Amino acid sequence: MEMTVAKVKWLTISICIFLSPLGNSLLALERQPNILVFLMDDMGYGDVHALNPNGSGFETPHLDNLLEKGVVFTNAHSSASVCAPTRYALLTGNHVYRGRNPGGTWGHFSGSQIVSGQQTLADVLSRAGYSTAFFGKSHLGSTFFKSDGTNANGFHDADLSQRFHDGPIDHGFEYSLTLPAGIQSEPYAFFKNDRLARWDNKQKSWQHFTDDGTARSFFKVTAKKSKKIAYGMDNWSTESVGPLLMHDAFAFIDRHVATRGKEKPFFLYYCSQAGHSPYAPPVSFNVKDPLCTNDLSVREAIPIAGTTVNKRTDMIREGDAALGLFIEKLTSLGLFHNTLIVFTSDNGAAVGPGSSWDQSLYHDAKDNSEYGGNRIEVGVENQGRVHRNAQGVAQDGSPLRGEKGFVYEGGHRVPLVMCWSQEIPGGRKIRDQIIG
Numbered sequence: 043m044e045m046t047v048a049k050v051k052w053l054t055i056s057i058c059i060f061l062s063p064l065g066n067s068l069l070a071l072e073r074q075p076n077i078l079v080f081l082m083d084d085m086g087y088g089d090v091h092a093l094n095p096n097g098s099g100f101e102t103p104h105l106d107n108l109l110e111k112g113v114v115f116t117n118a119h120s121s122a123s124v125c126a127p128t129r130y131a132l133l134t135g136n137h138v139y140r141g142r143n144p145g146g147t148w149g150h151f152s153g154s155q156i157v158s159g160q161q162t163l164a165d166v167l168s169r170a171g172y173s174t175a176f177f178g179k180s181h182l183g184s185t186f187f188k189s190d191g192t193n194a195n196g197f198h199d200a201d202l203s204q205r206f207h208d209g210p211i212d213h214g215f216e217y218s219l220t221l222p223a224g225i226q227s228e229p230y231a232f233f234k235n236d237r238l239a240r241w242d243n244k245q246k247s248w249q250h251f252t253d254d255g256t257a258r259s260f261f262k263v264t265a266k267k268s269k270k271i272a273y274g275m276d277n278w279s280t281e282s283v284g285p286l287l288m289h290d291a292f293a294f295i296d297r298h299v300a301t302r303g304k305e306k307p308f309f310l311y312y313c314s315q316a317g318h319s320p321y322a323p324p325v326s327f328n329v330k331d332p333l334c335t336n337d338l339s340v341r342e343a344i345p346i347a348g349t350t351v352n353k354r355t356d357m358i359r360e361g362d363a364a365l366g367l368f369i370e371k372l373t374s375l376g377l378f379h380n381t382l383i384v385f386t387s388d389n390g391a392a393v394g395p396g397s398s399w400d401q402s403l404y405h406d407a408k409d410n411s412e413y414g415g416n417r418i419e420v421g422v423e424n425q426g427r428v429h430r431n432a433q434g435v436a437q438d439g440s441p442l443r444g445e446k447g448f449v450y451e452g453g454h455r456v457p458l459v460m461c462w463s464q465e466i467p468g469g470r471k472i473r474d475q476i477i478g
Contacts, residue, residue, distance in 0.1 A: 074170065074307040075462055076381040078368060079163075081132070081311075082361050083125065083179065083224065083318040084446055086391025087434030087455045089358050096439070097430030099419070100350035100359060104366030105459070108385060111468040112461025116437075118386065119477045122146070123446060123453030125224075125388040126181040129313070130155045132388075133162045133182070133213075147183030150222055150229070151194060154183040154208035164214025167309045173302060175217040175294045176210035177287050178313030179224035184208050184236075189254060197229060197273040202238045202257035203250075209236035215311070219248075219290045225283055225315045225322075230274025231261065232286070240275055241286060243333050248290075277333075280322040283315050284360055285332035292329060292371055299375060312368075316361035317387070321353035321395065327363055351421050351429040354394030379464040387456040391432035392446040396420040404443065416441050417452075437473075 088094035092106040093116070121131035126146025127138035134156060138144060147155035156162065164174040185193055185207040186200035194200035205211070210218035220233050232239050232248070239248040240260050251257035260276045291312060298308045324335035326343040334340055346360045347353075365385065372378040396419055403414025419429040431441045433452030444450025458476065460466065 073305070073380065074172070075465070076307050076372075076377055077167070077172070077309045078372075078381055078383045079132075079309075079311045080365055080368065080383065080385045081129075081178075081313045082358075082385075082387040082457075083313070083315055084389065084392035085317045085358055085361065085387035085457065086432040086445070086452070087442070087457050088431040089317075089355070089391060090457045093457060094431060094435060097416075097435065099427050099429030100355050102358070102362040104362050104369065105385065105457075108365065108369070108383065108459050108461050111463055112383070112459050113466060113468070113470040113472060115458040115460075115472050115474075115476050117473050117475045118456055118458035119451075119454045119475065120387065120389045120456045121454075121477065123389050123444075123448055125179075125318075126155070128388045129179075129181050133164075133311070134160050135163070136160065142183070146181070148181065148223075150184050150206070151186060151196060152183060153185055154212075156182060156208070156213060162213045164210070164309060164311070166214070168214050168216065171307065173217075173298050173306065173308040174215045174311075175291070175308070176215040176311045176313075177219050177291045177294075178221060179315055179318075180210065180220045180222055180313070181224065182208075182213075184222060197261075201254045202261055203252060203254050205236045206233070207236075209233065211236045217294055219287065221283070221315065224318055225280050225320065226318055228272045228274060229261075230264075230272065230278040232275070238275075241277065241333070243277075279333065279335065280320060281324040281335040282333050284364060285324065285327055285329055285335065287312070287314070288329045288364055288367060289332045291368075295371060295375070295377075299377075304375070304377060314361050314364060316357045316364065317354070317392070318357075319354075319392065321357055323347040323353055323356035323360055327360060329367060351419055351427045352395050354392070355419065355429055380462075382460065382462040385457065385459045385461075390434070390444070390446045390448075390451075390453040390455055391417075394419050394432070406448070413445070414443065417445065 091098040091102045092109050120128045121138050122128045126148050130141045131138050141155040142157050168174050187204050188194050189201040234248045237250050242249050262276050264272050323346045325347045326335055326338050327346050328334050328343045344363050347356055350356050350359050372381050398418050399413045399415050401415030402412035417431050421427045433445045434442045434455045442452035444452035
């Protein structure tokens with residue numbers, strides 16, 4: 043069933059919540075919904091099985107189920123074709139050019155992309171009585187400090203025991219567990235409430251550091267393949283990032299219910315690392331034991347690595363599994379029906395391993411690449427499985443042009459699903475264009 047945006051009053055409110063800091067609209071509701079924003083990284087429109095049934099080489103059962111229960115926007119576009127500007131726009135409701143840098147802020151020592159006076163969704167929702175939490179990749183910039191309080195120039199002279207400035211805690215979030223640069227670049231570490239944190243697997247908790255010297259005994263300098271200096275935590279494991287984020291997100295929900303009750307709303311902003319390189323899917327996805335990423339015999343472990351076409355699509359599978367666990371958690375607590383779930387991606391599909399185009403219809407002078415026709419992804423070990431057109435297909439079935447980083451549609455066409463089963467009739471499709 044299809045409908046237009048103009049016909050649906052509740053959908054307008056939902057879009058306002060999602061795309062701009064107009065969360066005050068929620069104050070008019072008798073009971074405010076919980077809000078879960080699930081943001082994937084580098085996931086294309088065609089990576090959703092239900093949106094690419096003739097080309098998808100693997101299943102996304104939980105996302106497909108969400109499409110059936112909610113509203114799917116078949117012509118949704120991210121604010122940019124790369125992640126940092128999109129993340130700024132999504133969180134603030136501003137055009138990317140209203141940030142400090144039009145192309146986004148990628149580093150950690152030159153301030154925030156969010157300029158003074160701008161508000162985030164968390165700012166507005168916290169004033170509306172919401173508990174607010176941020177999990178995952180931020181890519182919004184920050185400021186680290188030296189021991190004397192002046193701005194640090196890099197991790198080599200930053201006081202790692204201090205809280206950095208302009209993180210989620212300074213922008214409306216009561217709680218955060220963040221990866222300032224995701225999994226693709228330093229620091230390879232988690233920051234809890236904007237302070238460096240190390241996971242203690244015995245205690246199953248995060249540990250902070252009281253002084254810079256102690257922090258540096260765990261915050262190591264390692265050599266990457268590029269031979270560049272890279273800073274990260276001694277027990278960093280890319281495979282365990284997703285399970286650790288989920289473990290902490292579940293703990294936040296449990297704390298919220300225990301301390302504020304089910305009648306009080308929460309806003310959980312979850313920025314999954316799944317989908318971005320380096321592609322390191324865990325063999326076992328286990329929320330209860332996050333570092334146990336290689337043992338499928340453990341109860342409740344979900345198999346990920348090797349279950350789809352290649353490592354990139356395995357990571358998409360991890361994101362789908364995480365979404366399913368969120369839905370399961372909310373359902374078990376009796377919260378699902380009054381939770382607005384918004385699922386989308388920061389930009390179009392990235393180039394994965396074994397990816398090629400079956401026709402060279404276009405030439406990109408910037409990187410001297412040929413692309414066009416169907417985009418094909420094959421198994422990295424010649425497994426014979428194929429995934430076609432992760433960037434998505436048009437309504438007539440033809441492949442979209444471009445991918446992540448391109449101005450063409452494949453670079454910014456993204457899946458967008460909204461589900462609030464208590465208020466929004468499911469099974470709808472909206473073709474009106476949405477950019478945000």
